[in-house]
Amino acid sequence: xxxxxxxxxxxxxxxxxxxxxxxxxxxxxxxxxxxxxxxxxxxxxxxxxxxxxxxxxxxxxxxxxxxxxxxxxxxxxxxxxxxxxxxxxxxxxxxxxxxxxxxxxxxxxxxxxxxxxxxxxxxxxxxxxxxxxxxxxxxxxxxxxxxxxxxxxxxxxxxxxxxxxxxxxxxxxxxxxxxxxxxxxxxxxxxxxxxxxxxxxxx
Numbered sequence: 001x002x003x004x005x006x007x008x009x010x011x012x013x014x015x016x017x018x019x020x021x022x023x024x025x026x027x028x029x030x031x032x033x034x035x036x037x038x039x040x041x042x043x044x045x046x047x048x049x050x051x052x053x054x055x056x057x058x059x060x061x062x063x064x065x066x067x068x069x070x071x072x073x074x075x076x077x078x079x080x081x082x083x084x085x086x087x088x089x090x091x092x093x094x095x096x097x098x099x100x101x102x103x104x105x106x107x108x109x110x111x112x113x114x115x116x117x118x119x120x121x122x123x124x125x126x127x128x129x130x131x132x133x134x135x136x137x138x139x140x141x142x143x144x145x146x147x148x149x150x151x152x153x154x155x156x157x158x159x160x161x162x163x164x165x166x167x168x169x170x171x172x173x174x175x176x177x178x179x180x181x182x183x184x185x186x187x188x189x190x191x192x193x194x195x196x197x198x199x200x201x202x203x
Contacts, residue, residue: 014056022047029068031093036062044092060109066101067127084126100124119153128154132176
């Protein structure tokens with residue numbers, strides 16, 4: 001699973017850390033495309049399984065993040081370097097990626113100074129993904145029930161859990177939540193029902 005964490009901290013003009021974590025078993029290549037504000041210095045990089053990387057964005061940043069798979073870069077760009085999520089064959093993306101790609105979308109301090117973020121399958125699905133909001137000492141954020149603020153999408157057929165899936169056994173945390181504020185998992189979907197509306201081959 002690809003996981004993104006939003007925190008709040010001063011770091012020059014780019015004050016908001018965006019922590020990207022690779023919980024997948026394979027190496028991925030996260031990519032970032034900015035639509036507003038100041039984006040991160042690195043717009044694409046390699047991230048091995050179990051590793052994290054922090055990039056900084058401005059407090060009014062708008063953009064999207066996605067993971068690319070099975071990449072081999074030639075150094076001069078052009079062509080296709082990644083099986084999914086490719087952006088012109090280059091490691092440091094300069095625009096959106098090619099579908100299919102699971103997207104994490106962010107609008108920080110948008111309308112009425114509200115922050116919005118979501119996971120989108122508008123460009124298809126290629127990797128399981130989650131967003132975890134980190135309060136980082138802000139009392140107004142710490143009061144938010146994280147089961148309502150941390151979206152996740154684990155849609156690979158091979159990753160579909162049993163209807164009685166319970167990640168909270170032995171009182172552990174899962175994506176920033178506990179059994180006291182558990183995530184409301186969707187339990188009705190099956191491979192058969194998904195295939196009725198999913199336009200790509202099920203992975």
